[in-house]
Amino acid sequence: MSSTTEPTGRREQPAPAGTAPAGRSRQGVRALLVRLHFYAGVFVAPFLLVAALTGLAYTFTPQLDQALYGDRLRVEEVGERVLPLSEQVAAARAAHPEGTLASVVTPAGPEDTTRVVLSVPELGEKQRTVFVDPYTAEVQGELTTWFGSTPATTWLDDLHRNLHLGEFGRLYSEVAASWLWVVVAGGLLLWTGRSRGQRAPSARGVLLPDLRARGVRRTRGLHAATGVWLALGLLFLSATGLTWSQYAGERFGRVLDATRGHAPQLDTLLPGAEPAAEEAGDAHAGHGGHGTRTEAPPVDPASFDTALAVAREAGLGGTVTVTPAADATSAWVVAQSDNVWPVHYDRVAVDPVEGEVTATVRWADHPVPAKLTRLGVQGHMGVLFGVANQIVLALVAAGLVAVVLWGYRMWWQRRPVREDRTALAGRAPARGAWRGVPLPLLFVGVPAVAALGWALPVLGVTLAAFLAVDAAVGLVRRTRGA
Structure with a gap:
């Protein structure tokens, strides 16, 4: 959802998006956002596209179950x-x-x-x-289920969570969930803010694309305005997806432990039964302080x-x-x-x-964090509001697919065109945008990003990897130039 000014003619030479300003100012922050949004869009968008498509398929599992297993699910x-x-x-x-x-x-x-x-x-x-x-006690059939899910729902659930690649495959969905809110927040700031010399955008300009525009400006308007409408839904999916992710979910569990935000345990110890010594003081034991286990009758x-x-x-x-x-x-x-x-x-x-x-x-x-977590997960799975929940999720997933495709189309439309040759894609925003960020923001932002990298480890590792590669590329280019 970038709002950098672009030329409309095919034969014009576009300037690099987000050129780092000479001095430290608000424009430096904007240039850094442009660069972050661009690279996150280019490299993370494939993960978002897969997550959106698999999530869209999962949205329709109740209807799919009825079509495939209706003879067992209904009387x-x-x-x-x-x-x-x-x-x-x-x-x-x-x-x-x-x-x-x-x-x-x-x-x-x-x-x-x-x-x-x-x-x-x-x-x-x-x-x-x-x-x-x-009504008749007649057995209508059986299925192999996973926590109550039918085989079809289980297959689509695994596809969405890990692409059927096990624990390693879960990294794809955590990459998508970790970066989704970054892409959304950065795009909103770029689209609703204003560049140097521009007037503040109107509400209509933010919410509706200019369909009279042509070329990259039209695509950018569709990309950004659609992103604004989807923002709340995408932020919700990012937050709820992270709560049960592999690494960020573990960090989230620590926060719930520290704030006593877990759902209360149901004490299943029968009256008069003696709790086991090793479990009596364990608030998180499977039976909430349960006695020495004996074989169930x-x-x-x-x-x-x-x-x-x-x-x-x-x-x-x-x-x-x-x-x-x-x-x-x-x-x-x-x-x-x-x-x-x-x-x-x-x-x-x-x-x-x-x-x-x-x-x-x-x-x-239940404490408020436990309630929000449970409701968020149910809403993410499309079962909280019945069909209405399914429709909303389907619209958000389909909209995300469109936003990703428009983003790549913008990258292609921004490619430099000359008389003798045409580039394959648009130029990347200029390196070194951080030098234009005001020092107070850097002093606050660097520790904040480090803390965020701890809370969301996959985001932190992938961001650090990009910075390392980017620095190496810059060093190689400077060496060649010298």
């Missing part, structure tokens, strides 16, 4: 009475006795099936989900009915996930999983033998 006919969970679980286990019962997810709507999730050793971290008609399907009834009495409505006890000293867990706004994420620990709630964590009990 053939909505009945008048829902059968007890115990009957549905028994039917699922009769058809699939392998593995152990991991959880049961109640239907999200009257036309949806119940999901009985089995832990099968040979599937590793994935599960086998059996789909049962809640066989799951009685009737306990699902008891746990669900107790949770309903405690106020948990809508879709819930019922998880059996992990061992003999643990309670069952019933958790709401209603992602459509207003969300419902209450959780209760239930003793099915006594038929009572032993612990409760309400959504209202």
Whole structure:
């Protein structure tokens, strides 16, 4: 979203964008922004393009799931009475006795099936989900799922997160998320600011491109104005994507630890059970201070009915996930999983033998950082507002693709054209723009960038690598010139 002045004629010779000013002034800051925005756009835009295209595909996974697996996800006919969970679980286990019962997810709507999730050793971290008609207890099929996601959704999720390249592939998405906000913020400053001798742009000039312009000026207007409209959505995707990234996500977790911003743990220790000495003081233990683990007793399907009834009495409505006890000293867990706004994420620990709630964590009990993190992730995945969330994400992803392509088109349009030859692309902004930045800004900016590089390690490493290569290129050119 650069706003440097460009010639409109094909045969004119454009000056290098962002030429470093002779003195230290605001124009030096602008020249530095032009250079940063240019190189970030050239080298990071491919990562952004892939992230936008894969994210756009992931946006439509609910509809894709219905098209591919509708015979398992939906019932053939909505009945008048829902059968007890115990009957549905028994039917699922009769058809699939392998593995152990991991959880049961109640239907999200009257036309949806119940999901009985089995832990099968040979599937590793994935599960086998059996789909049962809640009105007839008829098993409609099974799928290999990953945290509740169908095979198609899992494949697209891996494509978006790591391009099916494992942990190494996650670097691509973290590069995109780390630099996206830098590109957006720099473009906004360049487009809404003014160059030397220019008037401040009007609101109309900022929000709408000048379609009467031609050549690079028209492309720049489309690129920048579209970026303004997308700015909030892109900044949201950048921030939420970083929260569960590999390196920046780890830094974010440290901040939550320091500020006690994590979601509260549900204590699943049964009354009267003794906590293990090594876990009693661990606030982040898997069972919130849980006793010495013993083998879990066989799951009685009737306990699902008891746990669900107790949770309903405690106020948990809508879709819930019922998880059996992990061992003999643990309670069952019933958790709401209603992602459509207003969300419902209450959780209760239930003793099915006594038929009572032993612990409760309400959504209202979550600290603000934990709430924002959870809602941000759900919004990033397109499940927070249902179809409306999907539409917004699709528009932002498609808009980002257009902005990237317009950016490359500008680079091509700015190429020097002479009578004898034509360059392949436009000239890069002049080196040394930092010399025009006022000293107070440098004294504040350098430590700020260093701190930012610690918080976002991938951004810091890639920026340092670019500076090193840029310095080396400059040294080689000066040596050749001498």
